[in-house]
Amino acid sequence: MELRQLRYFVTLAEELHFGRAAAREHIVQSALSQQVQRLERELGVRLLNRSTHHVELTPAGAVFLVEARQILDHVGRAAHAARNAVASPRTLRVGIIDAGYDSMPQILRALQQRHPDLTIHQVEAGTPEQYRQLADGRLDIGIGRASHTPADVASELIRLDPLGVLVPDDHPFAMQNGVPVASLADEPLLLGEDAQTPEFNQFVIELCRSAGFSPIVYEGTVESTRAAADLVLQRRCVLCVPSSSRTSNRPGTVWRPLVEPVTHYPWSLLWRSGVPSAHVAAVIDSARQLARRLGWLETAGSISGREPPTVISSGDDSS
Incomplete structure (x- = not known):
């Protein structure tokens, strides 16, 4: 039994999808499948039930997953200790x-x-x-x-980083000092790749829902804030982005803070x-x-001067 087989199995058990698991491990799908099959043969039990469109853990797989995670965790701590000793x-x-x-x-x-x-x-x-x-x-x-x-x-x-929206400098929002969150209801919003920024995407979606609408999500994705700004310039979408992003200074675009409610990331x-x-x-x-x-943690100076700023919790550390 090899550590990589345990790691591949754990990744597949988390994803329940061979393609996504192989991408996470940076190997081809066939190699992942072969290693998991070898692990099952060595153990003498089936860990996963597979079909063309579905992967699920067997009862034996669910039990093995708990132990495999513990083994990998112990190995990780041992490697960390060894690196610290010589680093x-x-x-x-x-x-x-x-x-x-x-x-x-x-x-x-x-x-x-x-x-x-x-x-x-x-x-x-x-x-x-x-x-x-x-x-x-x-x-x-x-x-x-x-x-x-x-x-x-x-x-x-x-x-607590003021959240705003990036738009072309001739967009109607560019003429406003602040953009009410509800105004985004008719605008296609560009989100990050969910594998890369799930917590930011969730924050934006929850903010929109708190204002009474589900956002129109732009179907494309990008790998950098610079590429995101390019799509904004092409008027394909608008981009919610905190004030700390250098994208907010991109020529040809304007960043405007969100209000009603004022929101901080x-x-x-x-x-x-x-x-x-x-x-x-x-x-x-x-x-x-x-x-x-x-004053990074100060939020008293809200745009409106009246309403309290909003931070969506969902497990955020506010200590």
Whole structure:
């Protein structure tokens, strides 16, 4: 029995789809299927029932999944301990959602001023992937919306980021100081790929529903905020984006804050549960100081001056 077979089985059990599981593991679908079949032959039991359009766990598979996850978790912790024993004490691996968002870059600049000898490696990954990499030791700290945070990941809210909409500079919204959320009902909204930004997509959809409508979702997807801005310029859609995104400064477009209600997107630092390392603690401290200095957690200055700002919780860390 090989560890990769356990990993492939766990991934397939989570996805219940050979194509998606193979994509997550960066292998071809046939190789994934062969390895799972070899695992079943070695165990002498069927772990999965398969049909052309359906995959489901057998009772034996459900029991085996619990143990397989524990084995992989133990191996991940062992690998993390081994890497920590030999890794440079001045290297920090940091997860970021997208290079176009400015919260973590500002935090890291402040950190670098205090620790100029620290080597920082930035890894671009969605929040779900950051959770996985934090758990197995490939990341030291990350950033994202702390929604459905697993038990082995700790979080701290560091920024309430005004949410707005990006439109062409000749769009009717561009003439307004603030755009009521209900005004988005007739606009096709561009969301991120759900595998990359499920927590942001959920936030936007819940915001629209709280205003009494289900959004019209633009069918296309993009892999970067720059490509998203291109679609906005082509008038194919509008884009909900926090003020911290550099996309909001794209020539030919205008960013306008959402109002009625004024809405803030919650950014949290993410790290493995337990006492943080000295370098992770330094990042947290730098973020706290920056948040106090720049007022990242202050929401009193709403656009209307009357209504309270909105942050959709759904498990967000508000400590």
